[in-house]
Amino acid sequence: MTQLARAGSANRSEDDVHEGRRHDLAVAALHTWSEYGYSQVSVRNVARRTRFSHGMVHYYFQSKDALVAECVRIIRDSQIFSAGEGKVGDITSYSQLVADTICESFRKNRRLHRIRFDLRNQSQFEPALRVYADEIEEAYTAAKDAVRERYESLGWTFDPPFELLAAQVDALRERAVRAELLGEDLEDVVRTMHDDLLQVLPKNP
Amino acid sequence: MTQLARAGSANRSEDDVHEGRRHDLAVAALHTWSEYGYSQVSVRNVARRTRFSHGMVHYYFQSKDALVAECVRIIRDSQIFSAGEGKVGDITSYSQLVADTICESFRKNRRLHRIRFDLRNQSQFEPALRVYADEIEEAYTAAKDAVRERYESLGWTFDPPFELLAAQVDALRERAVRAELLGEDLEDVVRTMHDDLLQVLPKNP
Amino acid sequence: MTQLARAGSANRSEDDVHEGRRHDLAVAALHTWSEYGYSQVSVRNVARRTRFSHGMVHYYFQSKDALVAECVRIIRDSQIFSAGEGKVGDITSYSQLVADTICESFRKNRRLHRIRFDLRNQSQFEPALRVYADEIEEAYTAAKDAVRERYESLGWTFDPPFELLAAQVDALRERAVRAELLGEDLEDVVRTMHDDLLQVLPKNP
Amino acid sequence: MTQLARAGSANRSEDDVHEGRRHDLAVAALHTWSEYGYSQVSVRNVARRTRFSHGMVHYYFQSKDALVAECVRIIRDSQIFSAGEGKVGDITSYSQLVADTICESFRKNRRLHRIRFDLRNQSQFEPALRVYADEIEEAYTAAKDAVRERYESLGWTFDPPFELLAAQVDALRERAVRAELLGEDLEDVVRTMHDDLLQVLPKNP
DNA sequence: CATGAATGAGTTTTCATTCAT
DNA sequence: TATGAATGAAAACTCATTCAT
Structure with missing residues (x-):
């Protein structure tokens, strides 16, 4: 040496x-x-x-x-969007899995999501932050695509388009973040989000 | 005198x-x-x-x-949430009306909505701002209730519940606000939001 | 007319x-x-x-x-220094009278005295205030002279000189002002000052 | 190391x-x-x-x-109240010593005394300053006690009480501070204070 | 007479940044 | 590497003063 x-x-x-x-x-x-x-x-x-x-x-x-x-x-780099990993056979149970994993990931990463929403907001006013917001958005898009493809491989076609569903899901996350910060019990928050997700995600016809 | x-x-x-x-x-x-x-x-x-x-x-x-x-x-006090005022006979055309009026109001008040979203975000971290955020939220709730009642009077029952729909609509507004601030043409933004609203709002069975 | x-x-x-x-x-x-x-x-x-x-x-x-x-x-112009007006025959009872009238005047004018002390203090640092402080000091001197002459006409000679006695009396006033402002009961304050005055003012030999 | x-x-x-x-x-x-x-x-x-x-x-x-x-x-911490340190046998010469040391200390620390009087005055109106005024007053009390005990060990009994004498001495200091600030020559001021102290402090019977 | 609009200098405090050591 | 000294710009707020009406 x-x-x-x-x-x-x-x-x-x-x-x-x-x-x-x-x-x-x-x-x-x-x-x-x-x-x-x-x-x-x-x-x-x-x-x-x-x-x-x-x-x-x-x-x-x-x-x-x-x-x-x-x-x-x-x-x-922290995989806060991970959702829907795991094998299931039909659409309803895949949605179940997606809801479960979104909630689990939320529970672990809710502080990072809170920052993400704050950053997304600030980046509207501070152009310097936009590149950062975009970086995260890209990671999010990748994760969303994986879920969409999985749904499509199970034979689901999105109408209204997937984008709208994804936006709604993210809105639920944002709402949960706010609810917790305002003092609501974490378990209640997560349970509510889980219920809402199940109502919103695709179900077998 | x-x-x-x-x-x-x-x-x-x-x-x-x-x-x-x-x-x-x-x-x-x-x-x-x-x-x-x-x-x-x-x-x-x-x-x-x-x-x-x-x-x-x-x-x-x-x-x-x-x-x-x-x-x-x-x-x-500036009626930024006004939506669905006007008489129509069936659900599909009421949704049309709602989409139109939401878009029209958005076109006029998009700067105020931008502030509203910023305020809602900041109020998470600055407790002093919460009363302000709540004030606006109340006005919003009143407007939402009017629309919900109108839908119900036309015979529509919400499942998933109305709240989820409203959240989705507001998420579309927020997205439109962001899109415009990031430079997208206002007309494109409004058109997209209008399309999305129509896909999301109730339709005659 | x-x-x-x-x-x-x-x-x-x-x-x-x-x-x-x-x-x-x-x-x-x-x-x-x-x-x-x-x-x-x-x-x-x-x-x-x-x-x-x-x-x-x-x-x-x-x-x-x-x-x-x-x-x-x-x-x-408000006679806050009035003291010793009234006729008495010997020194001890004159001192009694002086103590009484000083205390009475203090009770009535203590707020003005408080201002006087504050002014005297500030005038050290703000030259513009000195003329004002001097104006009041002059009125005080006149009142003091009247008392001194009265004592002298009763046969008293001051040793230590009258000026030192007067300074001590004023110090008692200042102390009383402070005591009251710090929350002590007015009656207690006045009583203490009265006692102190009697110990300090001339007595028949 | x-x-x-x-x-x-x-x-x-x-x-x-x-x-x-x-x-x-x-x-x-x-x-x-x-x-x-x-x-x-x-x-x-x-x-x-x-x-x-x-x-x-x-x-x-x-x-x-x-x-x-x-x-x-x-x-x-600056010992502005130091007085009467040193050995002497009788009351008159102890008073002499006290007068000397008070004057010497005043000469050195007159600016600090000026501040002390200003602080005492301001603290009447700004409660936040009271703790500071009290801190200094405590140091003063300790110094006064030392002198009083010394006088008592020499056989002197105070009537009027020591407190009144101390107040008078401090009033002389305050007066000297004012006199100097108003332009009087320092040596004159100190000489006057020294004379006054000797007239006011205890003497052998 | 009387008001209150308007200014500009002042207060305490926080903070990103630079830099010598 | 790491510290903390030092700066200067900015924040919210107060106030004496001037002035048009």
């Missing part, structure tokens, strides 16, 4: 540490975001959640914007 | 002027809000839109909160 | 009204001053206490300074 | 620098206070005295209140 290789390996491990720190800071930012909203995601507020100084945050992220970008990357 | 009466009338007209200015300032705030989002609705930003100083805005509104409250009052 | 005379008389009565208003406003200012301190004597705070607008205050007083000047004039 | 120890020592010295700056800023505030009064002790005015921006002052002091608190701490 050469000096160089050792140096390389050292750098590699330093890089890992670096990446780890970055990730930790972004996670702290996500917490702040989901609890207090985008407007409170300030470098200082985030740093306050960590054992680091606000100067540190600027060391790892060139700007507040870069911090937000990292948050978005985490959301995008 | 007596002195007193004249004085009274003078005060009345002065009050009107005062109320007019207040209203104008609130409208300026609404413009700022709809273009740049709630976070940019600062007293100075609003004043900058007018020919007045920021001290002026504080002269008319005791606080930023009072300014926001006036904005909300304007939205609440 | 000529037009002119009537006009003159009308002006006279208008002047009286004018003076009356000025006085009322200054009294309102004195209330604000004694309750909230000099820093809160703003044109608006004073106007708020009256049925007039803050513009009015500026109509009657060219500036905030002129308002303060009028306040001072009122204090100066 | 280990890394850790060095690091500790580095931190210690950094802390010292930080505390030093804080102290310097508070001293600047004390200067502003003694020259222009409490009402002018604004963050900006204080910053203006230094080479720093007003943002800096907020960096070191979370709020204006914290700045005031630090000022008070400095006053409290």
Whole structure:
């Protein structure tokens, strides 16, 4: 093993540490975001959640914007849209599966969804945020397509079109997010969403 | 006409002027809000839109909160939810009417809807805004109830329940708001929303 | 009676009204001053206490300074230092009388004294206030001289000099003012001051 | 010496620098206070005295209140009440010593006394300031007690009570503060106070 | 006489950012 | 790497003052 290789390996491990720190800071930012909203995601507020100084945050992220970008990357990569994975034979039971998995994923990722909705809203007014909102939307589209194809492979044809159904499902998510933030019990929220999904998703004719 | 009466009338007209200015300032705030989002609705930003100083805005509104409250009052009183007024005989043509009027109202009030969605979002994180969001929600509920009753009087029973339909309709509005803000042509946006509404609203069996 | 005379008389009565208003406003200012301190004597705070607008205050007083000047004039003319009026034969009973009258005057005018102490303090830092503080001090000196002469006519010679005694008496007033403002019962405050005065004022040898 | 120890020592010295700056800023505030009064002790005015921006002052002091608190701490800890330290055998010469030390301390700390009197005055109207005024008053009480005990150990009994004497002494200080601020020569002021003290303090029978 | 519209400078505070160490 | 000193712009709000009516 050469000096160089050792140096390389050292750098590699330093890089890992670096990446780890970055990730930790972004996670702290996500917490702040989901609890207090985008407007409170300030470098200082985030740093306050960590054992680091606000100067540190600027060391790892060139700007507040870069911090937000990292948050978005985490959301995008975290499979918050996973739905309908698993094998079932008919449409009604597939819808059941979809409802179950959407609810399960919601339960786990509701804070990220809350951020997603907040970001989507803010991105209307801050053009700089649009690329981030779009990134997430793309991930969402991929997940939706998988479900649509599955439904179609089971012989279902969407009328009204699938897009409208997907929009409705997402509206249910948004509503659930709001309900929980306003203090409603999580289990009640999820149960309601599950019921609503079953009424809205395709059923065998 | 007596002195007193004249004085009274003078005060009345002065009050009107005062109320007019207040209203104008609130409208300026609404413009700022709809273009740049709630976070940019600062007293100075609003004043900058007018020919007045920021001290002026504080002269008319005791606080930023009072300014926001006036904005909300304007939205609440501006009939942005009006839909389905007019007489028609059957369900399909009533849905047509509803779609038409929703679209027409949207065309006129889309900036206010944009604010409404922003407010609803922010109110999740700023408890002080909740009363405002609720005020508007109440006005919305009243409008929705009128439509539901009309449908029911025409013999329609909602299954899935009306609430889900209403949520879907509002989601279509939100989507249209976003689409326009992202640069899509207003006419296209409205046409799409109209098509979607027709697919989603009740039809004669 | 000529037009002119009537006009003159009308002006006279208008002047009286004018003076009356000025006085009322200054009294309102004195209330604000004694309750909230000099820093809160703003044109608006004073106007708020009256049925007039803050513009009015500026109509009657060219500036905030002129308002303060009028306040001072009122204090100066209001005999807050009256003490020792009345006939008694020996020194001990004169001291008794002085203590009684000082306490009585304090009870009536304690708010004005509070203002006087506040003014004396502020005048150290705002040179513009010094003339006002001096005006009051002069009135005080006159009252003190009367008492001193009376003591001397009864055969008392001051050693330590009268000035030190007077300073001590005023310190007792200041202390009483503070005690009352901090919530102590007025009667207790006055009783304590009376006791202290008796211990401090001259007694027959 | 280990890394850790060095690091500790580095931190210690950094802390010292930080505390030093804080102290310097508070001293600047004390200067502003003694020259222009409490009402002018604004963050900006204080910053203006230094080479720093007003943002800096907020960096070191979370709020204006914290700045005031630090000022008070400095006053409290600066022994402005020290009097009568030293050994003497009889009452007259102890009074001499007390007068000397009070005057010496006054010469050094007259600006702090000025602030103390201003604070005591303001605290009547701003309840938030009372804790600060009380803090200083406590330090004063301790100093007074020491003197009283010393007099008593020399066989002196106070009648009128010691409290009245102490009030008179403090009134002399206040008067001296005012006299100097109004332009009188410091030496004259101190000489007068010294004379007055000797006339007022206990003497051998 | 009297009002209140309007201004501009002032207050405290927060924050993104830069930079020396 | 990491800190925290330092800045300057912006926020909400207050107030003395001027002035048209």
